[in-house]
Amino acid sequence: MILEVLQLVPHPDTPAKAVPSVLCSLSWQDAGHWVAGFIVGAPSEALALPTPTRPARTDGLWQRTCFELFLRDPESGAYLEFNFSPSGEWAAYRFDGYRAGMRPLELADPWITSTDRDQFNAGMGAHLAALGLDPASIGTLLSTPMPEIPGAPAAPAQYVLNAHLEDPALGAAKTWQLGISAVIEEADGTKSYWALAHPEGKPDFHADACFALEMAMSR
Template sequence: MAKLSMKCHPDTPAEAVRDFTVEVERRRDDQVWIRYTVEVPLDELQLDETLKPERMDGLWKTTCFEAFVKPEGSAGYCEFNFAPSGAWAAYRFSGYREGMDDLPMASIPALTKTVNESHFVLEALFALAPEHSSTEVRLAVTAVIEEANGTKSYWSLAHPHGSPDFHHPDCFTLSLPARAGT
């Protein structure tokens, strides 16, 4: 498993983030594991108070790590949001920014964080939607980073032209093949 470099959207330059990488793996039990590693002085990163793990809307308004999952050849996709606080969200879309509904989850995403003075790491383990089971999926791995001074930057493996738009098809650059034996 390789570390992939996240790219900051050119219209939202980060001031404090020195580097941002992700690692992604599809597990046998049709779960996806992602490790987001942000090299940033901890006192320059906006982090919300730690909460019990709970579903919550609007997480993207501050520091939030995200994954968009789309079956190969489908218009529909799912969005997963993971906050450093432990809060999470999961949505299903029928098409590009259309038909948004809460995605029912059999189990809540497992989130763990590692923090020190120079970096922040969030690991997320979440189950794919049943309709994505045993199929190849495309991922858009993204994040919103808010610095302590209020500066927000938008990160992805790839960005479309124009304003930041994590839902855009150009962001779905990572392919995860179907796992045998799932």
């Protein structure tokens, strides 16, 4: 298991108001098994989050709060794009080059959970159903509030979304160039665009500058 914790930075032309930071924790066991965790340094009440719904492949998620992962082959320039929404919806695309040849990427459904309890329940239920289990079997557990621990520190004021990707289609053992980004919409409508790095000009998560991390994957 390899783990990286990465700091995203806002685009200078789109500063945030209520969000001081966005982090991504990235871990993987092999080239086909990833977990991306996005940590927004503000409580969910400060954000405009889409309503939790049944997980499904959906286009246009980037128009609201959305978290994104890009994987690029440094030899061919072809890349993959993954979108994860706080609603539990997701999208995955394949590109031949910079914004060229966009088409759906066939992929096993990601498992998305977040600190929003309704979304967590929906995501967990869908994951159990995909495993052939009955979501109702843990319904009581999911609806039971966590007990308070006397003297324990208060929970940090942050919103967290985790996306689990497990599919051999993610590629064979190789070196990938990674782009990690987020669109954050705040409760007052302010939008900020976050990435590992930004190109000059307007925000563009597909730009070469955004592929700021290189990692070698193994089976």
